[in-house]
Amino acid sequence: MKFCHYFKPRLALWAGGDLNPSEADALQSHLAICPACGDRLQQLQQARAALEHSDPEPTYLEQPRSLWPDVNRRITAALAIPRVPVYRRKWVWRTAAASLLVLATWAVWPRGPVGPGKPDPRSTAHPGMLEVPVQQESDSTQSQSQSERF
Amino acid sequence: MSDPDGKLDSDARLVEEARSGSREAFGCLVQRYERRLMKVISRFVRDPDVVEDIAQETFLKAFRRLDQFDASRRFGPWILRIGVNQVYDTLRGKRRRNWLRLFSDSPSDHSPDPPDKQPHNRELHEEVRQVLDGLPKTYRTILILRDLESFSTAEVAAILQRRESTVRWKLAEARKRFQQAWEIRVRQSAGEPGRLSIQKQSSAFDIPAVPPSSSS
Numbered sequence: 001m002k003f004c005h006y007f008k009p010r011l012a013l014w015a016g017g018d019l020n021p022s023e024a025d026a027l028q029s030h031l032a033i034c035p036a037c038g039d040r041l042q043q044l045q046q047a048r049a050a051l052e053h054s055d056p057e058p059t060y061l062e063q064p065r066s067l068w069p070d071v072n073r074r075i076t077a078a079l080a081i082p083r084v085p086v087y088r089r090k091w092v093w094r095t096a097a098a099s100l101l102v103l104a105t106w107a108v109w110p111r112g113p114v115g116p117g118k119p120d121p122r123s124t125a126h127p128g129m130l131e132v133p134v135q136q137e138s139d140s141t142q143s144q145s146q147s148e149r150f
Numbered sequence: 151m152s153d154p155d156g157k158l159d160s161d162a163r164l165v166e167e168a169r170s171g172s173r174e175a176f177g178c179l180v181q182r183y184e185r186r187l188m189k190v191i192s193r194f195v196r197d198p199d200v201v202e203d204i205a206q207e208t209f210l211k212a213f214r215r216l217d218q219f220d221a222s223r224r225f226g227p228w229i230l231r232i233g234v235n236q237v238y239d240t241l242r243g244k245r246r247r248n249w250l251r252l253f254s255d256s257p258s259d260h261s262p263d264p265p266d267k268q269p270h271n272r273e274l275h276e277e278v279r280q281v282l283d284g285l286p287k288t289y290r291t292i293l294i295l296r297d298l299e300s301f302s303t304a305e306v307a308a309i310l311q312r313r314e315s316t317v318r319w320k321l322a323e324a325r326k327r328f329q330q331a332w333e334i335r336v337r338q339s340a341g342e343p344g345r346l347s348i349q350k351q352s353s354a355f356d357i358p359a360v361p362p363s364s365s366s
Contacts, residue, residue: 009322009323009326012322012325012329013318013321013322016296016325018296018303018318018321043333044325044329046329047325047328047333048325048329050278050332051278051293051297051298051332052297052298053274054275054277054278054279058198058201060198061185061188066180066181067180067184067188067205067206067209068177068181068184071177071180071206071209071213072173072177074206075173075213078210
């Protein structure tokens with residue numbers, strides 16, 4: 001059906017009354033001619049109704065005692081504990097010492113000899129032969145300059 | 151969270167007084183929002199003791215962070231945001247403890263669910279809860295706040311500190327995901343003879359396609 005891709009995501013909003021009035025009017029016109037979207041809407045409404053009807057308020061909330069006495073007690077307790085400044089906390093110094101130790105170890109750690117590395121792909125060397133690096137670019141530029149000279 | 155009798159003004163005044171050291175003013179704020187907060191928390195957590203503990207912790211955090219509160223905004227969404235974050239912190243900690251318990255020999259401290267005084271609705275309630283628990287955190291939170299707690303999309307956006315348009319599209323996705331998961335659940339229950347009542351209860355909510363009232 002035409003425009004279904006446009007209205008499909010809006011069905012869920014419409015099911016809960018969250019669609020703008022102008023879009024809701026357009027959707028309603030579409031629903032009148034599109035049974036597939038009508039089915040989709042009905043499924044959404046059924047699921048939503050199940051969600052709403054499964055909604056018993058917990059019985060302990062019917063007559064709750066106020067939290068304030070307990071909260072007040074906890075605030076008093078929290079304020080009674082003096083806040084230790086950051087520089088006087090042990091874990092700060094311990095973390096700093098551990099970091100320094102790691103850094104120092106890394107700095108003085110002996111490094112082995114450098115390995116052979118990857119061979120140069122431009123190299124034409126074979127075992128037992130003298131390695132002659134290829135100088136294509138410089139050769140071509142030289143011959144070009146020579147031809148220009150003559 | 152409408153403002154019929156100048157509640158916002160008095161909230162701002164109470165926050166100012168609490169900032170300047172008045173414990174009574176903060177007590178008024180606690181008494182004003184505790185029930186709403188506990189109701190929202192109880193959507194995520196079953197154990198009433200844990201609900202109360204999270205609510206207390208939320209108010210304690212709010213008290214410590216009063217100087218960070220933007221007085222031009224509303225206190226309600228702010229305290230609910232702290233509450234929802236506290237819920238997820240607690241659940242995360244609980245999951246971690248459960249994971250660690252797998253490697254320990256200590257007996258489980260998992261408390262049984264509180265008795266439900268509405269047994270006829272319990273099965274449906276449990277099924278819906280399990281489907282909700284299976285949704286990703288963002289979608290679950292939006293669905294709970296909008297469809298169970300009936301906050302408007304603007305209020306949900308204020309609680310979650312998101313743009314309203316973002317909340318609306320996430321809400322649409324959340325409803326779609328819930329519907330898909332719910333249908334799978336109902337289909338599974340139809341295959342099990344002992345769980346037919348869920349399908350019956352669910353089909354009792356068959357609603358003709360009547361346009362709901364738009365509210366946005």
